[in-house]
Amino acid sequence: xxxxxxxxxxxxxxxxxxxxxxxxxxxxxxxxxxxxxxxxxxxxxxxxxxxxxxxxxxxxxxxxxxxxxxxxxxxxxxxxxxxxxxxxxxxxxxxxxxxxxxxxxxxxxxxxxxxxxxxxxxxxxxxxxxxxxxxxxxxxxxxxxxxxxxxxxxxxxxxxxxxxxxxxxxxxxxxxxxxxxxxxxxxxxxxxxxxxxxxxxxxxxxxxxxxxxxxxxxxxxxxxxxxxxxxxxxxxxxxxxxxxxxxxxxxxxxxxxxxxxxxxxxxxxxxxxxxxxxxxxxxxxxxxxxxxxxxxxxxxxxxxxxxxxxxxxxxxxxxxxxxxxxxxxxxxxxxxxxxxxxxxxxxxxxxxxxxxxxxxxxxxxxxxxxxxxxxxxxxxxxxxxxxxxxxxxxxxxxxxxxxxxxxxxxxxxxxxxxxxxxxxxxxxxxxxxxxxxxxxxxxxxxxxxxxxxxxxxxxxxxxxxxxxxxxxxxxxxxxxxxxxxxxxxxxxxxxxxxxxxxxxxxxxxxxxxxxxxxxxxxxxxxxxxxxxxxxxxxxxxxxxxxxxxxxxxxxxxxxxxxxxxxxxxxxxxxxxxxxxxxxxxxxxxxxxxxxxxxxxxxxxxxxxxxxxxxxxxxxxxxxxxxxxxxxxxxxxxxxxxxxxxxxxxxxxxxxxxxxxxxxxxxxx
Numbered sequence: 160x161x162x163x164x165x166x167x168x169x170x171x172x173x174x175x176x177x178x179x180x181x182x183x184x185x186x187x188x189x190x191x192x193x194x195x196x197x198x199x200x201x202x203x204x205x206x207x208x209x210x211x212x213x214x215x216x217x218x219x220x221x222x223x224x225x226x227x228x229x230x231x232x233x234x235x236x237x238x239x240x241x242x243x244x245x246x247x248x249x250x251x252x253x254x255x256x257x258x259x260x261x262x263x264x265x266x267x268x269x270x271x272x273x274x275x276x277x278x279x280x281x282x283x284x285x286x287x288x289x290x291x292x293x294x295x296x297x298x299x300x301x302x303x304x305x306x307x308x309x310x311x312x313x314x315x316x317x318x319x320x321x322x323x324x325x326x327x328x329x330x331x332x333x334x335x336x337x338x339x340x341x342x343x344x345x346x347x348x349x350x351x352x353x354x355x356x357x358x359x360x361x362x363x364x365x366x367x368x369x370x371x372x373x374x375x376x377x378x379x380x381x382x383x384x385x386x387x388x389x390x391x392x393x394x395x396x397x398x399x400x401x402x403x404x405x406x407x408x409x410x411x412x413x414x415x416x417x418x419x420x421x422x423x424x425x426x427x428x429x430x431x432x433x434x435x436x437x438x439x440x441x442x443x444x445x446x447x448x449x450x451x452x453x454x455x456x457x458x459x460x461x462x463x464x465x466x467x468x469x470x471x472x473x474x475x476x477x478x479x480x481x482x483x484x485x486x487x488x489x490x491x492x493x494x495x496x497x498x499x500x501x502x503x504x505x506x507x508x509x510x511x512x513x514x515x516x517x518x519x520x521x522x523x524x525x526x527x528x529x530x531x532x533x534x535x536x537x538x539x540x541x542x543x544x545x546x547x548x549x550x551x552x553x554x555x556x557x558x559x560x561x562x563x564x565x566x567x568x569x570x571x572x573x574x575x576x577x578x579x580x581x582x583x584x585x586x587x588x589x590x591x592x593x594x595x596x597x598x599x600x601x602x603x604x605x606x607x608x609x610x611x612x613x614x615x616x617x618x619x620x621x622x623x624x625x626x627x628x629x630x631x632x633x634x635x636x637x638x639x640x641x642x643x644x645x646x647x648x649x650x651x652x653x654x655x656x657x658x659x660x661x662x663x664x665x666x667x668x669x670x671x672x673x674x675x676x677x678x679x680x681x682x683x684x685x686x687x688x689x690x691x692x693x694x695x696x697x698x699x700x701x702x703x704x705x706x707x708x709x710x711x712x713x714x715x716x717x718x719x720x721x722x723x724x725x726x727x728x729x730x731x732x733x734x735x736x737x738x739x740x741x742x743x744x745x746x747x748x749x750x751x752x753x754x755x756x757x758x759x760x761x762x763x764x765x766x767x768x769x770x771x772x773x774x775x776x777x778x779x780x781x782x783x784x785x786x787x788x789x790x791x792x793x794x795x796x797x798x799x800x801x802x803x804x805x806x807x808x809x810x811x812x813x814x815x816x817x818x819x820x821x822x823x824x825x826x827x
Contacts (some may be wrong), residue, residue: 161550166270166600179761182470198207200623212826214302222720227538227590234650238297238300239294241615242290242293242294242297245290246287246290246291246293246294248284249287250287252279252286253286253287256279256280257280257437258281258501263277263279263280264277264786274346274348274350274353275353277345277346278345278346278348278353278357281341281342281344281345281354281359281605282345282357284341285338285339285341285342285364286338288335288337288341289335289360289363289367291334292330292331292334292335292371293331293367294369295327295330295331295334296327296331296367296370296371296374297329298327299324299327299331299374299712300324300660302320302323302324303317303321304721306320306361308398313418313514314381314417314418315383315416315417318377318378318381318383318416319378319383319384319404321377321378322378322384324374325374325375325378328371328374328409329620331367331371332371332372335364335368336368338364339364339368342357342360342361342364342755345357365592372585372588372589372592372593372612373589374579375585375589376583376585376586376589379585379586380483380581380583380586381415381416382413382414382415382416382418383416383417385754386413386414386415387413387414387415387482387483388411388412388414388479388480388481388482389413389414389481389482389547390409390410390411390412390470390481390483390484391409391410391411391412391485392406392408392457392469392484392485392486392487393406393410393488393489393542393543393546394406394407394457394486394487394488395407395488395489395520395521395524395618396620396621396749396750396751397521397618397619397642398617398618398620399611399612399613399750399751400455400458401458401459401465401610401612401678402457402459402460402462402465402486402575402749402750403457403486403488403575403578403749404620404750404788405454405484405613406453406454406455406456407454407524407542408524408540408542410545410547411479411541412485412547412550419547419550419551430697434475434816434818435450435816436451436472436475436814436815436817437449437450437451437813438452439451439455439458439811440811440812441614441676441711441811442455442614442695445614445662445663445674445711446616446663446664447663447666452464453469453470453472453473453476456468456469456472457469458612458808458812459800459808460599460608460678460703460748461597461599461703462486462578462580462596462597462598462679463580463596463597463598464599464800464802464808465484465486465597466483466486466580467775467800467801468814469484469486470484471803471814482581482582482583483580483581483582483583483586484579484580485577485578485579485580486577486578486579486597487546487571487577487578488574488576488577488750489516489520489521490574491571491576491577492517492520492542492545492549493513493516493517494513494514494570494571495549495568495571496512496516496545496549497563497567498560498563498566499552499560499564500552500560501507501513501775502545502549502552504548506544507541509546510760511545511548516545519541519780521618523541524541527619528546569593572594572595573594574775574776575597575747575748575750576749576750577595578595578596578597578749579595579596589622599680599703599704599705599746600706600746600777602744602779603732603734604732604735604741604742604781605631605639605641605682605728605732605741605743606681606682606705606732606743606744606745606746607627607643607679607706607743607744607745607746608679608680608681608746609645609677609678609679609750610678610679611625611675611676611677612675612677612750613673613674613675614662614674614675614676614677614711615659615661615672615673615713616660616661616662616665617651617658617673618655618658619649619651619655620673620752622650623647623648623651623673623675623714623751624647624650625645625647625648625649625751626645626753626754626755627643627644627645627646627753627755627757628644628756628757629641629642629643629743629745629757629758629759629763630759630760631642631728631741631759631760632761632762633741633760633784634745635760635763635787636712636730637730637787638728638730639728639730639732641681641685641726641728642723642724643679643722643723643724643725643726644721644722644723644724645677645721645722646719646720646721646722647673647675647712647714647719647720647721647722648714648719649672649673649714649715649717649718650717651671651673651716652671655670655671656671658670659671662674662713663672667713668715669715669716671716672715672716673713673714673715673716674711674712674713675711675712675713675714675727676710676711677709677710677711677712677722678708678709679707679709679724679747680697680703680705680706680707681706681726681728682729682731682732682793683701683704683705683731683794684706684728684729684731684792685704685706685727685728685729686726686727687699687708687724687725687726688725688726688727689724689725690708690710690722690724691722692712692720692722692723693711694710694711694713695710695711695712696710696711697710697789697811698809698811699810701810702797703800703809704797707809707810708724708726710722710813727736729791729792729794730790731791731794732787733789733791734791736787737786738784738787738788738789739783739786740781740782740783740784741760741762741781741783741784743758743760743779743780743781744777744778744779745758745777745778745779745780747774747775747776747778752773753773753774754772754774755770755771755773756770756774757769757770758770758780760780762782763784765782767780804816
């Protein structure tokens with residue numbers, strides 16, 4: 160009998176195991192189906208919530224288009240409700256996606272909807288923080304909006320309200336910053352609707368960061384609760400210098416509660432009595448200028464360094480300290496006049512408009528025999544007087560005009576016609592976020608910045624036609640083989656000869672010849688292979704976290720001169736993308752009107768060409784490259800530049816004070 164039982168168990172055991180296995184797989188399949196159904200429902204609901212949130216944000220954008228101050232009180236509550244609703248919808252979407260977040264990034268390869276699935280968690284989180292930041296921002300602005308809706312713009316009444324809500328503005332800034340970090344988690348986007356949403360985010364959130372950072376800094380910048388004094392330097396791009404142009408005049412401007420209370424103006428050609436500051440070596444060598452004066456203090460292309468130099472000379476010249484430096488060009492005044500409307504200058508008996516301010520600035524500074532309202536200041540104070548009148552107009556600006564002023568100021572900042580430095584931390588943070596800091600860019604990847612400095616004692620830069628051609632080959636080991644060509648053509652009219660001296664104050668050329676000390680900033684660790692076209696080439700060296708190549712050339716009137724530089728760049732420029740993407744940033748020099756920029760990038764058989772005619776802003780070109788192993792090289796960290804006696808600013812430029820003014824410096 161036992162044998163029969165064993166035989167029966169043996170005959171049923173495989174069948175039972177198969178049955179249990181079938182039940183197990185059936186149950187597993189049911190669970191997977193249930194999970195997929197639940198996941199699908201969650202994704203569907205989350206997608207609907209995010210679409211609803213996006214639609215609410217579009218409605219908010221339409222609702223904010225107002226033309227009269229009286230509409231502010233009716234628009235603000237409606238906008239707040241819509242933004243809160245959008246925040247709730249994005250929050251619900253994030254909550255629904257939380258259980259799926261570990262798995263969704265692995266679905267990027269799913270056809271048609273893979274990029275949406277992978278991006279959903281980060282997109283929902285970015286939506287929550289963006290709308291949350293807007294809610295915080297609007298709540299903090301509500302008291303000021305009520306004041307503006309009932310009265311004319313009086314900054315003395317608005318600034319205390321903004322200062323009181325500084326903490327909430329800072330909170331909104333942190334929320335927008337967090338949203339940008341979440342945006343970086345979104346990979347490649349192919350779906351048109353998702354691409355559009357991400358593009359809108361990339362455009363709007365940086366603007367919101369500028370707004371909230373500006374609201375944090377604005378009371379302090381405008382002199383509340385303590386007055387602040389700034390050095391206002393007026394640059395002339397017709398005689399190009401590193402940060403925009405030759406400093407023709409300067410003002411001390413004191414702001415208290417948003418109003419200019421005091422203004423002192425002087426000529427920029429100071430004379431020292433008990434000491435001298437040796438000038439940068441190129442100026443000393445070619446122009447035989449032994450002493451460094453305030454008018455040439457904007458030598459550094461890194462504006463925080465230039466601002467420190469301007470303040471350094473201000474302390475030496477006038478024994479005054481300021482809380483910030485603002486450098487502007489006549490084009491900045493033209494942009495602001497386009498918003499405020501023309502101003503009448505009684506001292507000059509004429510109207511100044513956005514159309515004629517640049518021409519009048521040039522006329523009174525260099526051509527007119529009329530000395531202006533202050534005889535021993537000649538006509539150079541014209542642009543400073545215009546700036547003072549523009550500032551005075553703030554009392555009578557409508558809300559629409561104020562918004563227009565902000566927009567035009569943004570245009571001036573974008574083109575480098577307005578640069579600012581403040582010693583206040585929040586104000587300086589605002590200038591960096593707004594793009595007004597004028598620093599050398601620290602963006603990852605390859606980098607190119609060509610900086611021209613007119614050393615020819617003339618105003619002919621508008622007639623110097625300059626073009627840049629840059630070709631880079633990406634080697635298999637990820638070193639870059641770079642070839643840079645800069646072409647200069649001098650087409651200055653003969654009429655300009657009556658108001659110029661020429662290179663070396665006439666020793667090295669005629670009044671309409673062009674002398675240029677050119678500095679080229681490329682990634683740190685770059686090395687020159689060969690170069691040609693210079694009249695004199697100068698030793699390269701590290702500067703501002705980059706490598707600086709430099710040289711001097713003279714372009715005779717009616718002639719063309721071309722500089723060629725071949726160099727290699729270490730593979731460190733690929734570290735940010737782990738060797739999968741090449742990126743080039745070309746920084747634009749303020750005041751320099753380039754004729755064209757051409758870029759070509761070769762990576763194996765792949766090639767990318769990029770061109771820009773008359774560029775006035777920074778440019779970026781990017782392309783994927785086949786991933787290959789590479790080895791970054793160790794690079795020494797460059798010290799921070801400190802402007803003080805004994806300091807090295809960059810190669811061939813040092814700060815020093817010499818107490819013997821009779822000493823002559825004639826060679827580097």
